[in-house]
Amino acid sequence: MRDLPLFPVTTVGSWPRSPEMQRALARKQRGQLAAEEFDRIADAAVLEALRAQEAAGCDIVTDGEQRRDNFYSFVAEKLDGVRLMSLAEMLDVVEDKEGFRRILDTLDVPAFSISNPTCVGRIRRRQPLAADEYAFLRRHTDRPIKVPLPGPYILTRAMWVKEVTRAVYATKEDLGDDVVAVLREEAFALRDAGVDFIQFDEPVLTEIVFTQGQTRTFMCAALAARKDPAEELEFAVDLVNRVVKGLDGVRTGVHVCRGNWSRNEETLLRGSYRPLVPYLERMQVRQLVLEYATPRAGDLVAVPGKELGLGVVNPRTAEVEPPGAIVARVREALLQVPADRIFLNPDCGFGTFASRPMNAPEIARAKLQSVSQAAAQLRSEDPQATKSC
Numbered sequence: 001m002r003d004l005p006l007f008p009v010t011t012v013g014s015w016p017r018s019p020e021m022q023r024a025l026a027r028k029q030r031g032q033l034a035a036e037e038f039d040r041i042a043d044a045a046v047l048e049a050l051r052a053q054e055a056a057g058c059d060i061v062t063d064g065e066q067r068r069d070n071f072y073s074f075v076a077e078k079l080d081g082v083r084l085m086s087l088a089e090m091l092d093v094v095e096d097k098e099g100f101r102r103i104l105d106t107l108d109v110p111a112f113s114i115s116n117p118t119c120v121g122r123i124r125r126r127q128p129l130a131a132d133e134y135a136f137l138r139r140h141t142d143r144p145i146k147v148p149l150p151g152p153y154i155l156t157r158a159m160w161v162k163e164v165t166r167a168v169y170a171t172k173e174d175l176g177d178d179v180v181a182v183l184r185e186e187a188f189a190l191r192d193a194g195v196d197f198i199q200f201d202e203p204v205l206t207e208i209v210f211t212q213g214q215t216r217t218f219m220c221a222a223l224a225a226r227k228d229p230a231e232e233l234e235f236a237v238d239l240v241n242r243v244v245k246g247l248d249g250v251r252t253g254v255h256v257c258r259g260n261w262s263r264n265e266e267t268l269l270r271g272s273y274r275p276l277v278p279y280l281e282r283m284q285v286r287q288l289v290l291e292y293a294t295p296r297a298g299d300l301v302a303v304p305g306k307e308l309g310l311g312v313v314n315p316r317t318a319e320v321e322p323p324g325a326i327v328a329r330v331r332e333a334l335l336q337v338p339a340d341r342i343f344l345n346p347d348c349g350f351g352t353f354a355s356r357p358m359n360a361p362e363i364a365r366a367k368l369q370s371v372s373q374a375a376a377q378l379r380s381e382d383p384q385a386t387k388s389c
C-alpha cells in the first residue's frame, strides 16, 4: 500500500456524469452504442473526473464511477443470472402490488431512471465488476486508488425478488452465498492488481434501523427486508465478513449513509449511527466511511478500532463549506478518534445515479479543494504530520 499523509482527502466514489456520458450510458443500455464508442466517451469522462480530483488535491482518487449507471445496478451486465428490470416489469411480477406502489410514492426519484438488478438465474462473475475500471485508472495516475463496490448486503437484497428468484435460489441466504463468492473473487482480483482501497457501499443499513422495517425508502432494496431489524443487521455483518475474510494487503472500508437520491433533505433519512455501532464494530473492515456533514447524521459516534472516513462536505448543496468550518469539524472528531485514523471525504458521491447528478462538477471540485485546504492546515498544526500511515 502506498504511503498517505495525515487526514488523507478522498471521495466516496461517484463524480457527476456529463450530459454526453449520461446519453452514452442510456444508449449502451438500449443496445444502441458499440462498446468501442462507449469506451471512447467513458475514458475521456474518467480522465476528466480524475484530473478534477487531482487538481482539487485528493490524496486517494477514484474513477468517478463514470462507466456505471449507478453504484450497484451496473453489476447486471457483468454477472450471469442478473437482469435489469424496469419498475413497470417489477410491478407486473410482485405479489404485493399495493405495497410496491406505496414505496414508489414515498420516493423522490424519477421512476424511469431506476431499474432493479434482479436475480433470474445462478449468479456468476462473467467479467470483472471493477478490475478493468481500476486498470484504466492506474495507467493514468500515480496516486493511490479507491474502488467502490456494492456491498454484499445491498446486492443480495436488491437482487432477491422472490417471485422470480425463488425458482433459482430457495432462500435469500442461498443467493447471499453466491453474492459473497462473486464479491470475494472481485475483491481478491483488485487486491492482486494493486488497488489501495476497496470500499463496500451499504447505504441501506441505516434504513433498517431508522424505519424498523416499517417503510421502505430505498428503491434499491425495496422488497426483501425481514421484519426484525436485528436479524437483518446480523445477516449484513455476516455477509460483509465472509467477503473480506483473508483479504489482507489492501485497505477495506464500508460506506453507510442515509441516501443520496435527492437534494431535498426532508426526503432523506435522519438519525444517529449509534444503533448501528454494535454491528459496524464487528465488520472486519479497516474503515467506516460515514456522513457527518449534515445535522441529519446526529452526533459523531466513534466505532472502536476503526478508521473514520469523516464526511465533511454535503455533496448535494451549492454552497461550498469553508476550510475553517471543516477544520473545526475535524477537531471535534479528534476528541474521539486519533489523527492517524481520520480520512476526509464528502458525505456521499456527487453522482450516485447517473441520470441525477447531485452537483455540478465545478462545485464538487470546489468542495474537495476546500477539504484539501482544511487538511493542509490540520497537517501543519500536527507534529505527526510528516508521518505516513
Ligand SMILES: [Zn+2]
Binding pocket: 012, 203, 255, 256, 257, 258, 259, 260, 347, 348, 349
Ligand atoms: Zn452514500
